[in-house]
Amino acid sequence: xxxxxxxxxxxxxxxxxxxxxxxxxxxxxxxxxxxxxxxxxxxxxxxxxxxxxxxxxxxxxxxxxxxxxxxxxxxxxxxxxxxxxxxxxxxxxxxxxxxxxxxxxxxxxxxxxx
Amino acid sequence: xxxxxxxxxxxxxxxxxxxxxxxxxxxxxxxxxxxxxxxxxxxxxxxxxxxxxxxxxxxxxxxxxxxxxxxxxxxxxxxxxxxxxxxxxxxxxxxxxxxxxxxxxxxxxxxxx
Numbered sequence: 001x002x003x004x005x006x007x008x009x010x011x012x013x014x015x016x017x018x019x020x021x022x023x024x025x026x027x028x029x030x031x032x033x034x035x036x037x038x039x040x041x042x043x044x045x046x047x048x049x050x051x052x053x054x055x056x057x058x059x060x061x062x063x064x065x066x067x068x069x070x071x072x073x074x075x076x077x078x079x080x081x082x083x084x085x086x087x088x089x090x091x092x093x094x095x096x097x098x099x100x101x102x103x104x105x106x107x108x109x110x111x112x113x114x
Numbered sequence: 115x116x117x118x119x120x121x122x123x124x125x126x127x128x129x130x131x132x133x134x135x136x137x138x139x140x141x142x143x144x145x146x147x148x149x150x151x152x153x154x155x156x157x158x159x160x161x162x163x164x165x166x167x168x169x170x171x172x173x174x175x176x177x178x179x180x181x182x183x184x185x186x187x188x189x190x191x192x193x194x195x196x197x198x199x200x201x202x203x204x205x206x207x208x209x210x211x212x213x214x215x216x217x218x219x220x221x222x223x224x225x226x227x
Contacts, residue, residue: 004156033214042118042202043157045214056213091156093215101145101164101206103215105156 002027004094004106005074012112019079019086021109025094032075033103034067037089049075082113120203120218127193128226135201135221136187143205146179146186147215151200160201161188190223198225 005024013019025032030050035043048056049069060067064082069075079086089110093103120137127133137146145164149157161172163179163186170177176189186205190197200222204215 006156035214040219042120042217042219043204043215045216048213059214101215102147102159102162104159105149107156110154 004092004104006092006106006109008109009107010110010112012114013082014114015083016081019082019111021077021079021090021092021111022074023077023092023094023106024074025092026104029094029096029104031095031097032069033093033095034075034077035091035093035105037091037108043091046077079111082111084113087111087113118203118205118216118218120221122221123219124222124224126224126226129193129195131193133190133193133197133223134187135203136185137203137205137218138185139205139216140184141207142183143207143216144183145206146177147204147206148175148177148186148188149202149204151202151220153199157202193223193225195225198223 034046045059047067064080089108091108093105095103148160151157161177168179174191200220203218
């Protein structure tokens, strides 16, 4: 029973490039959440999605960041025109419908912007 | 916004000792969760708490959801080397707030030989 899957695990980009991070939720989970973690910090909520819908993006930066969870395929977190401050670990979590507060995390994508 | 204060920030203990850490919040949560994160990995769910006053165990781990719904603690009994890592508390808002979890800054557990 596979857990939450994320890829790539590590991503290096130069300033101005685009970063695409992918997340496949646990089987049977229809809720996906994205978080960002800076070194020595806890995780910060970014966005919550269900299939084809963004439910809550209150933690998402207003510019350059976008997220989607299409009907088919993984959820994508997209960062356009990356800057050095975007360097962080990005984690995806999923939860079942009946217990949305219980979130299971993937291994994360470490983004390094040069 | 919501804040979670997690303490202690770090703990240096001997193998076999018991460990206790806690979290307090400035607002009420309806779910408390405890996670462990190893270097280079994602947080792993240890214990989930859903009701005020609830006390739940998972092996050597025990966690409680405070009666006021503003705090939680995690205890680890008879620590072993593989308990080393960073422990995070997280809470889920009880009202119409964000759907994401609010995390503490973590407790670094270091076991001295």
